[in-house]
Amino acid sequence: MIELQDAGFGYHEGAELLSNMTLSLQKGMFHFLTGPSGAGKTTLLRLLYADLLPTSGRVIAFGQDLRGLGRDDIAGLRRRVGVVHQDTQFLDHLPVAENVALPLTVSGHAVDMTALRDLLGWVQLGPQARALPPSLSGGERQRAALARAVILSPDLVLADEPTGNLDWDMSMRLMQLLIELNKSGKTVLVATHDLNLIRAAKAQVAARVLRIANGGLQLAGADL
Amino acid sequence: MRRADLKALRLRALWEGLVGRDGGAGERIVPPTGFTAQLTLFAAAAMAFLAVFALALALATGRLAERWSAELAQSVTVRVSAPSAEQASRTQAAMQILLTTPGVGEPQLLPEDEVARLLAPWFGPDMPVDALPVPALIDLPIASDDFDAEGLRLRLEAEAPGAVLDDHSQWRRPLVSAARGVRLLGAVSLLLIAATAGAMIALAAKAALAANGQVIRVLRLIGARDLTIAAAFVRRFTHRAAIGAAAGTLLGMAAVALLPDASAAGGFLTGLGFRGWGWLLPLLIPVVAAGVGFLATRWAALKMLGAVR
Numbered sequence: 001m002i003e004l005q006d007a008g009f010g011y012h013e014g015a016e017l018l019s020n021m022t023l024s025l026q027k028g029m030f031h032f033l034t035g036p037s038g039a040g041k042t043t044l045l046r047l048l049y050a051d052l053l054p055t056s057g058r059v060i061a062f063g064q065d066l067r068g069l070g071r072d073d074i075a076g077l078r079r080r081v082g083v084v085h086q087d088t089q090f091l092d093h094l095p096v097a098e099n100v101a102l103p104l105t106v107s108g109h110a111v112d113m114t115a116l117r118d119l120l121g122w123v124q125l126g127p128q129a130r131a132l133p134p135s136l137s138g139g140e141r142q143r144a145a146l147a148r149a150v151i152l153s154p155d156l157v158l159a160d161e162p163t164g165n166l167d168w169d170m171s172m173r174l175m176q177l178l179i180e181l182n183k184s185g186k187t188v189l190v191a192t193h194d195l196n197l198i199r200a201a202k203a204q205v206a207a208r209v210l211r212i213a214n215g216g217l218q219l220a221g222a223d224l
Numbered sequence: 225m226r227r228a229d230l231k232a233l234r235l236r237a238l239w240e241g242l243v244g245r246d247g248g249a250g251e252r253i254v255p256p257t258g259f260t261a262q263l264t265l266f267a268a269a270a271m272a273f274l275a276v277f278a279l280a281l282a283l284a285t286g287r288l289a290e291r292w293s294a295e296l297a298q299s300v301t302v303r304v305s306a307p308s309a310e311q312a313s314r315t316q317a318a319m320q321i322l323l324t325t326p327g328v329g330e331p332q333l334l335p336e337d338e339v340a341r342l343l344a345p346w347f348g349p350d351m352p353v354d355a356l357p358v359p360a361l362i363d364l365p366i367a368s369d370d371f372d373a374e375g376l377r378l379r380l381e382a383e384a385p386g387a388v389l390d391d392h393s394q395w396r397r398p399l400v401s402a403a404r405g406v407r408l409l410g411a412v413s414l415l416l417i418a419a420t421a422g423a424m425i426a427l428a429a430k431a432a433l434a435a436n437g438q439v440i441r442v443l444r445l446i447g448a449r450d451l452t453i454a455a456a457f458v459r460r461f462t463h464r465a466a467i468g469a470a471a472g473t474l475l476g477m478a479a480v481a482l483l484p485d486a487s488a489a490g491g492f493l494t495g496l497g498f499r500g501w502g503w504l505l506p507l508l509i510p511v512v513a514a515g516v517g518f519l520a521t522r523w524a525a526l527k528m529l530g531a532v533r
Contacts, residue, residue, distance in 0.1 A: 049445075051445070071449070071450055071530075072449050072450075072451075075444070075447045075448060075449040075450075076447070077447075078444075078445065078446065078447035079446075079447035083445060085445075089438065089441070089442045089445075090442065091253060091255070091439055091442060092255075093252075093255040093256070094252060094253070098252070102253070102442075102443075102446055103446045103447055105253065106253070106443060106446060106447065106448035106449075106452050106453075107447060107448075108452075148446065152447070
């Protein structure tokens with residue numbers, strides 16, 4: 001689905017934050033990506049949805065090298081990859097329901113109101129459908145972001161520290177939704193530094209845990 | 225504008241911009257922006273108001289040039305100057321020549337009272353014109369292209385001394401040329417007005433895009449193409465340009481309608497206005513303004529979006 005082939009990235013010339021990263025995300029798999037703050041978890045995720053291009057090596061998404069993609073191709077790629085950002089951003093002038101349906105709107109699809117209501121119900125945001133994003137709590141924002149990320153039924157869902165600002169109960173609730181997505185056949189990659197969350201989730205889903213350390217990517221130890 | 229931009233140009237988007245309202249989901253992705261909205265409306269209205277006058281000027285001078293050109297081609301005058309004793313015989317000789325000149329109608333000797341009326345503005349009504357050595361004036365209508373002014377001039381010189389052919393060209397041609405120049409000026413003014421309106425709308429669109437950087441970032445991350453993002457801005461600015469221009473055009477037309485009537489005063493300036501079907505022409509201004517708004521916003525949006533990854 002998406003492969004990193006000796007990929008590296010540096011924000012400054014000559015100094016790579018990430019280097020020689022090799023990874024293959026296969027259909028239906030659940031991955032955790034962990035590592036200390038500033039290790040490059042967000043950067044790696046940005047490489048996967050073509051927000052950044054590798055400074056070395058290659059990123060192959062759905063059979064295509066990201067370097068060869070035009071702007072419209074990248075837009076097409078992002079419709080196949082749902083992303084939940086750490087600092088989830090919405091269009092604050094539109095109600096939650098319209099924000100969640102935005103990927104459909106901008107890709108020219110009609111909005112099925114019944115399906116939209118079902119989706120909002122799944123993330124338990126039915127009552128907030130007409131609320132504006134600034135009025136949502138942190139947990140509600142993350143669940144709205146997850147609903148927006150999956151409305152186009154993407155092949156891959158990336159979540160960047162989705163539980164960063166949430167309490168334990170809300171974190172587990174969100175994780176439960178991601179596990180349900182994986183069980184429905186979606187590939188999921190969650191970047192988090194919360195090892196307890198990873199341990200709790202692994203009790204429910206067979207997940208591979210990757211760790212970024214010293215700019216490289218490795219499988220986590222037996223403790224995870 | 226790149227070829228790809230032109231290829232992606234959709235007339236449907238232009239039409240939607242003209243008739244649509246800012247209520248659809250496509251437009252709603254861009255938050256309302258008060259300042260740029262008012263700037264676009266005002267710029268379009270002001271430019272349309274000016275365009276109405278430029279159009280009226282171009283049409284009025286066009287009419288004037290055509291009328292003068294037509295009159296120039298319709299008749300000539302033969303002026304016979306001679307001592308009083310020979311005036312009648314020389315006039316008669318000139319008339320004989322004119323009667324046998326090909327391509328002309330029947331020559332008409334202007335009566336003395338008509339000549340006196342023509343001279344009155346210069347000498348005053350009390351001047352005894354018959355006491356002056358006033359030349360006889362013969363009006364000669366031109367009937368066909370066979371008329372040879374140069375040939376007639378030479379014949380008069382040889383056979384009717386003192387008779388001079390005046391084809392009015394000396395004083396009318398510069399006026400016709402000036403009128404055509406003013407008409408060209410009006411057309412250039414229209415182009416400049418369109419270019420200025422386009423520049424102002426492009427600036428307003430750029431300001432709106434810059435103010436909505438966060439919105440654009442979100443839209444891109446969820447898979448919106450540049451064309452989709454640009455279309456939201458394009459429709460909004462096309463709509464505003466058309467509405468503003470329609471208001472400016474109506475005001476301009478009302479102002480032109482209130483100008484003094486040409487027939488009342490008779491001068492050129494009072495003839496500045498529209499006649500008959502000409503009143504329909506200003507109604508094209510809002511359509512052109514919408515087109516200018518569409519192209520200017522589209523160009524600005526795609527250029528700006530293309531510069532940011």
